């Protein structure tokens with residue numbers, strides 16, 4: 269069995285180390301004898317047919333403009349994939365674009381693809397700092413936030429978790445991220461899967477379950493990641 | 506006024522020394538507060554004005570190169586203490602002024618980081634600027650790479666005489682449009698371009714070879730154990746023995762050469778000057794500790810870390826590697842950038858691996874996902890250094906990669922335990 273991981277826009281949406289999420293999943297699969305094929309998808313590239321996990325990261329504001337039209341043109345396909353239970357991990361800019369729209373500071377609306385029931389508004393202050401988030405599904409996630417958009421969740425999205433030290437989705441309601449089925453959006457860089465191995469395995473289990481495969485995963489030694497998570501949670505913001 | 510400012514600054518420095526502190530910022534801060542006009546007035550007395558060196562990577566070593574080359578003909582004031590802030594510049598000026606407040610120099614060469622460079626040029630208009638590259642760095646401070654490039658644009662705009670730009674970094678080359686100064690370029694031979702990826706190119710963008718003519722160009726890198734590089738300086742090719750090792754320093758040498766040409770230096774003088782450059786603080790400095798060779802390499806961002814990792818394929822086998830990652834403010838709070846560095850090559854290096862610093866565990870996690878196993882996770886950098894030295898045989902090499910805030914302590918420890926080479 270081979271799982272197909274799509275890495276969306278590795279060239280443009282990569283500035284805060286989110287590429288590491290792809291590596292973490294690939295290794296955790298590989299260490300358990302599960303083959304993983306990573307398919308980079310750039311502007312103009314077709315998405316592969318059988319996608320198990322799709323990953324996208326945060327980019328510069330200008331890069332988000334460069335890929336905007338390409339991303340919008342994939343709307344119907346991405347919505348179909350989400351309905352079909354494809355696992356998606358969307359960080360920061362990609363999370364924003366999976367929503368209904370992004371309203372710039374000047375009030376201009378950039379339509380998203382509507383996979384997640386969220387709306388983001390640009391503002392001048394950047395929310396930057398260490399962050400940890402408690403989630404019902406995967407325990408504590410530890411990462412780093414760096415974004416200026418403020419995201420509000422609609423009734424069709426559940427928060428991924430509750431932020432403890434960080435500003436989260438909008439700096440107001442202590443929610444962080446959004447979940448709809450197997451689609452997860454979050455502002456956590458870090459990359460988030462590095463110090464949150466339970467979360468990484470949760471994504472893998474979702475992908476295996478969708479295929480009807482066993483979700484029993486051989487345990488890995490995550491002592492270092494757990495230690496790093498405890499240290500990170502104790503550092504100044 | 507200058508006399509009073511210099512006295513105040515010098516006395517602050519002396520007071521700091523008396524209580525055993527190394528002061529870079531404080532004397533500058535005190536003088537800045539009491540005599541805000543001191544720096545521009547002092548700089549205005551320099552016949553050749555001020556050179557600002559800025560960019561993400563290579564500032565410190567390049568500043569040293571520029572200062573050393575200009576030193577062949579001129580009296581050069583420089584902030585050689587690794588402090589790259591406005592107050593550091595004031596402190597350096599105060600330290601080097603005489604007690605009558607006069608500056609016995611022809612030119613000042615200052616290393617300034619992108620944000621501080623903007624604040625500096627608002628006070629002192631530089632005669633010349635050398636702008637190196639824009640890579641992802643300190644995004645917890647700057648937010649984005651384009652923001653960083655815009656800061657350097659302000660430096661170019663404020664420069665009155667000559668702006669020297671890296672032809673091979675598009676974000677830097679584009680700054681030509683931002684300045685009324687005379688623009689000249691440095692670069693590397695197109696065949697060498699793939700060895701010097703820009704930020705875009707590191708993430709899959711196509712290699713863009715600049716077509717504007719460069720006044721100084723890197724023609725050939727060292728082969729094997731020889732430190733000799735080949736540079737075209739103006740119209741002439743020269744061989745230079747560069748003690749600052751690594752391909753990135755060879756590229757920066759072309760930048761320093763192009764800057765020196767704006768002073769009307771002949772190419773022989775420039776080449777000779779580059780041959781006199783020694784490694785800057787923590788940039789490939791070597792120490793001998795109990796017969797072991799310890800190399801200190803500063804790492805601050807993915808581009809720079811990748812470059813210094815390439816120096817590991819040197820002649821002396823590396824028996825131990827210590828990676829020290831701190832996340833204090835000056836290091837950058839966000840350690841996500843470690844995931845933009847490819848460590849897979851370390852798996853093939855038969856060396857013991859130590860991780861240290863506040864984020865020692867994070868670093869070990871990063872290495873694990875590149876299938877490099879860590880022998881010891883020891884947050885205390887000095888303990889990690891001692892274990893590494895004790896674990897290797899005489900004649901063998903220990904390489905330390907460290908972020909900024911741990912460097913001072915490591916440097917002091919190495920001076921105590923060993924001898925600089």
Ligand SMILES: [Zn+2]
Pocket residue numbers: 284326360361413414415455457
């Ligand atoms: Zn972000």
